[in-house]
Amino acid sequence: MRAFGKGYEEFSERIKEEGVHLIRGRTARVEEKEGKLLVRSEEIYEERIMETKVDMVVLSVGLEARADAPEVARMLGIDQGEEGWFVESNYLTEPTSTFSGGITIAGVCQGPKDIPDTVAQGSAAASRVLQTLMRGKIRLGIKDLPPEKIIENARQISPLKMEVES
């Protein structure tokens, strides 16, 4: 079992030394027995069924997109993925931009992530906004282009003007 990200591997090694037992396997069921909780799972590495008596079970819940995410997406004209997260225009080169020009996203609205990633993406989004402010123009997104008009010289059209028109 390995940990993802810088420093996490060391972290998981440290807690193992400090007496935390890490077991690979999904908990299938939790039963109450003699005032204690019985956790049943498969220990994948040792290939056996484990039944562990514990005092407390902490459930780690999954994340899902906010219930009002579709409303926000409609308001800003940005897209949602299959699971409801907002879609960035390019995962590798444009991780904060959306298909609508001038709208940037950062944080868990785009997908589950931890604090350092959220902070980094927030900084990136802020700098993208600053770029726009300093240039006085908004970079066009794919959605801002008129669908059935061939633009011969894109620079002649003012992006700000287009924004107002649409």
Next chain:
Amino acid sequence: MSTRVDPNFSKKLEAYGKADWNECYHCGNCSAICPLTEDGFLFPRKGIRAIQMGLKDQLAGYVDPWLCYYCGECTDTCPRDANPGEMMMTLRRWLTAVYDWTGLSGLLYRSFRAHMAFMIVLFLGVIASFLVFADFSIPATSEGLVEINAFAPSELIHEIDTILLLALMFFLVTNILNMFIKVIIMDKSVRVPIYLYFVKVWEAIFHFGTQWRFSKCEEKRWYWFLHWFLMSSYTLMFIFIIFFLDWFQTDVVHPWYHPQRLLGYYVTAGILISTVYFVWNRIKAGKTIFKFSHHSDYIFPVLLFLIAFTGILIHIFRISGMAQATYITYMLHLAVEVPMVTTFVAFSKWSHLAYRPMGLFFANLKKAALQKQYKTQLAPAT
């Protein structure tokens, strides 16, 4: 020891049911939720692992599918929708084909057309031989009795019956031997002492009679009962046909409380009720266990139903003294029975009746032998 890997194995398995288990990321939820799995026989996750890696030879000696009764709990709780329950079902079909050295089983499972063609040929063959050998013109006797044994000579029927069943038993027994070689002999990690075979055989017989392990699958009591009802009815019928055909198929009409008639009613009720239940559920496809159906899952109960149904018709026609109708339904009864027995007993779904108790028997043998091995290995140290 070298291990052979077959990268196309999951593609080959596709013909036996569902085959894509790449969804699985091995969380072990299915093994942990299973009420039947135990240490040493961890399923279904280990099977999925072997399929993903293409360990064909290891899977041929894999006894665990016969220990699973498919309650569907693993599929219901699988976080990845990988359907491990159907994997066990598919593996059972594949194992039946692996044990069968003639190769017919694989053909019947892989191709619906081949199965149907095989059965239609047998069906027509039986009807043709009746038309040639039997005499349809014999009327009912003066007391209003229809003598089936005069219409189709009972000695001849009995002889053909014996030959057919002996041939099928030969195939079934050799297949079981093949299974024994693959499961016990080829597994070098365990040596089974001879006396264990006698100790453990009673357990297998008990489970064959009661299917007690099946009832351990929670919330499936009703299903277990119907399955047991079908199994016991069919086994009784099978015993009658093999050993007591003279007693069972007579022209004497016994009073209703006679054991022969009561047993006949039990058998008919068991087959009719259970097959209707199973087919209806498969068409509805509501519960997890009925969601995916292989063609053998339909043909088998439908044929069983037809056999019981024609059996009832024969009974009614015979009592009411309608000679021609009795003869024709009797002919149809055998024309359905022969293809069912020929294609299913040794080569298809029916054979799980033999493989399940044998699988349990072999698993128990392995378990006891391993326990003994570990004890002798550990003894000097303690």
